[in-house]
Amino acid sequence: METSAATAVSSELRVRQQEFFATEPAWHRAERQRSLTLYEGMPIPERPRTPLTGRRLEAIPYLERRPGPVPAGVRAAATVLLTPAGTADVALTPAQTAAGVIVMDLAVALTQHPDRVRQILGQIQNDAFDRYTALNRAFWHPGLFCYIPPEVEVVDPITVVHWLDGESPGYLPRMAILADEAARVTVVETLLGDPADLHRVLVSEVMEVQAREGSHVTVAGIQQLPPGAEAFLRRSAQVGKDARVDWHTGEFGGALSVAGLTTNLRDAGASMSSVTVFYGTGSQHQDYTAEVVHEAPHTRSAILARGVMGDRARSVFTGQSVIKKGAVGSDARQKEQTLMLSDQARADAIPSLQIDDNDVFAAHSASAGPVDPTMLYYLESRGLEPEEARRVVIRGFLEPVLASLAPASVQERVRELVETKLGGES
């Protein structure tokens, strides 16, 4: 009985899926169908430090769209705006267009640039990674495709704003960024919503980045989702010969955030860096994984994270640096530091190294501690109020990481968010 009910739900979902994406080319609809089967057969991922059991994804009407207004300022600031309703017009500069840069709705690119899209979509991030990635592949919407032609340098960052408008219960965006040989580009992605919006929303984003030989891709992601959001963010990159990918991440919003970053250094001379600033307050739960796989000789990676945990917030930071056999001369570093503001907060760190070659260097360090009372004493002895002294110490703790955030607009935005959080600290 139960089985037949489930089958009915499943077949209804299939019909709706095919209706919803009816205009897409057949090959991609087949991919969506395949992923739906995958999704239905998978359990909720088991994360010992972020218990997700009991979540019933099938109960979330993620295909429903309940659009609302987008504030004018949000639209104006972005190269492109993505909302649960879809991908709005792209405002590229004339120079960018002239150089052959493509930034377009991924659903349109499926038809207009099928060859390029097929080189990246689902190629960097395995759809079967977990239930959330399978869900995203089955139902992603909206999507964005960025292509930078060989040797083209995009000077101004491409800014992508996701605005969680209205009351939509699900948001499943998909990003595909393809930097051709020796191209240079910066993509700034901001996940935004009305901070006063308390409705529950499931966010499952997948971003795939391919950096071909000699290219340099910088991806900045600022997560300031509204307080009712549960976000599952998967960002994956494949880095070619002598290419480089830099991640800059700021994690501030949402009720729950499970953010995973995977970088494959596939060819010789590839490198990556990841800088993360996180700040948890209230009862936020933030779970980050930064993984790098050195598959080729002379590859380099640096993972750096600094976070502040206040109130009853909880963070889990997992770093994983893998050096495969034959990746000689590689260098992998991790550093993670947490400042603990409250006795109710909790910070777990698992900075692991997996080394299969000897001609390498690998190191990691992690630390956690309180605001240093001698620093407070010093500042207060100079006339600062205790609260102000505390803020100065927190700012000072984050400063080295904030200063390394790029581009400048992201650094500025993250600083503002830190100040907002500091203002709310008691």
Add this chain to the structure above:
Amino acid sequence: MATTPKKLELHDEYEYGFNDGDVGVLKFQRGLTREVVEEISRIKQEPAWMRDFRLHALDVFLKKPMPTWGGDLSHLDFDDIFYYVRPSERQGRTWDEVPASIKDTFERLGIPEAERKFLAGVSAQYDSEVVYHNIHRELADQGVLFCDTDTALREYPDLVREYFGTIIPPEDNKFAALNSAVWSGGSFVYIPKGVHCRIPLQAYFRINSEKMGQFERTLIIADEDSFGHYVEGCTAPVYNSESLHSAVVEILVKESAQMRYTTVQNWAPNVYNLVTKRAVAQKNATMEWVDGNIGSKLTMKYPSVYLVGEGARGMVLSIAVAGKDQHQDTGSKMYHYAPNTTSTILSKSISKHGGKTTYRGLVHMAKGVEGAKSNVKCDTLILDQQSTSDTIPYTEVLDSRVQMEHEATVTKVSEEQLFYLMSRGLSEEEATRMVVMGFIEPFTRELPMEFAVEMNRLIKFEMEGAIG
């Protein structure tokens, strides 16, 4: 310097790989059943509570799944192991009474010599029963109890019953449950209030029979304000079939007491070494584990300290050396449950000839442990391209008024250091050995003299043919 590096297979390197033929007088059938457990208890004439404890542990063992993490346990066959072997009918009282073949083994291991050097007591476990035991008069006069755990169960039943299985219950993990069901031998130490043992208490373990498990059970109680140092060394001869060593070591360090437990382990390359070691440190107490893991096929061992009293201190100093076909999955765990507790972990790993080392550790800071501090440092040297290393530290911080620091590095032997040493006329092999010795020096300098000498010799041995 035309020294040709000697290419040695690992089995050739194992100096202690001699065996005395099958000397066991009483040897059970292979495999583990309720009858085997009852029979062990019956032969030992144990009280009913211990028999029930064993049977309960057997149930727990059978119910618990095999761990899916750590090393490869797929070749471990619990039905192909002897769970109890007793080499001679009774315990020797003096050295002269110990059977000649066994004595010969010990002599080759240097035990009598060590005794002449005023070691506090020699309690050497040869297979499952302690065959030779002598405790120094000075310690006996101070009221220190040092004997094998079977004897302790007969002579100090109340003391054993009070503490046995309280620090590591059978439910803790599958191998602790196995040990609880079939344990035999091990050491029992009780150091009374205020007593300082100036000389180390020493036991030497050795697996002799082929395909036999060794399940010693050690219980150490350091009463208030006392001080003690227990030293354990292990060797086993080489057999082709696999042996299992699964010990449980429970230590209670009471208020203001200080205890150090030193292990130098050199199991043969066919031994599964799956050991649970845990200490509880009360107020202002200090517990130190000094843990050397060389040899074995797979070691899974994570000495831990529960810091339950204010101001308690825990320290782990460990080295792991993994050679051909070996996996050392080791590390340590520190649980901070009281304010102003401190812990230090220093781990040094070396992998070579295709060996694998894994550091797997945990630092847990519970709520309300103001002023707690922890510092963890793991360094790994990988000597060749066939060898690998993983570092998996877990840290859990639930309080803001604590300090937790962790750092780790994985490198090869520095070419600059080699170049410098070779420019002074050392061969590459000598230079490498010197760098490795320097790398583990923080460990060896903490060992008692005889062990430091043995350790250096073992490392030198292990290093033979490490170049090229």
